[in-house]
Amino acid sequence: MKKKRQKPENIRVRCPYCGRMARLHPASYVYGSDNLDSESYLYVCDGYPDNCDAYVGAHKKSLLPKGELADGQLRNKRILAHRALNTLLEEGYMTKKSAYIWLQNKLCLREKDMHIAKFSLYYCEETIRVCNELAEWHQKRKGA
Ligand SMILES: [Zn+2]
Known part of the structure; x- marks a missing residue:
């Protein structure tokens, strides 16, 4: 419709x-x-x-809001979540595409909800947690 x-x-x-x-x-x-x-x-x-x-x-054409309003704390968390994910890409652990699929599965999100810019505090924190876990796993492997 x-x-x-x-x-x-x-x-x-x-x-x-x-x-x-x-x-x-x-x-x-x-x-x-x-x-x-x-x-x-x-x-x-x-x-x-x-x-x-x-x-x-707001979206440029429709002027509809891009999501829920976010306060300073949430905006900051979204920046940190982006940064945690980017670290995995910069280290060469994953391509951007595979990182997004991996994260989507880890967080049990539907594809349409897989936008860090729309994440709640919970999903930002989970993103940071699973990204750090994976980075640590890679670092241990390197060290062994
Ligand atoms: Zn308010």
């Missing part, structure tokens, strides 16, 4: 941290006016910046 395209002003997004509504703002609202990417938009929690720091990017 094809979804009808929603008008951005009709899209209602609630902040999962504080329950306030999130509104569509130009990315410069968060990143500052020297942000050159004038086409991008974010859903920013109404509590931003004093009471809440949650936001999420």
Whole structure:
């Protein structure tokens, strides 16, 4: 079934941290006016910046949110999860494609959910844990 395209002003997004509504703002609202990417938009929690720091990017064409709003802690965890996975690639343990399939199986995720940018704290932490485990296993093997 094809979804009808929603008008951005009709899209209602609630902040999962504080329950306030999130509104569509130009990315410069968060990143500052020297942000050159004038086409991008974010859903920013109404509590931003004093009471809440949650936001999420919007898709360029549809202006639909790319996922749930994320706060600073979650954004940081996603960066760490990416880094842990990248370490495996940089060390040459896996190709990017096989690493994503491996991780997807390890975390029991469906292919469509296999996006670190959408991971919850739990999945970020699991990613970091299994990547570190594998890196350690390789290092022990090298040392033996
Ligand atoms: Zn909030």
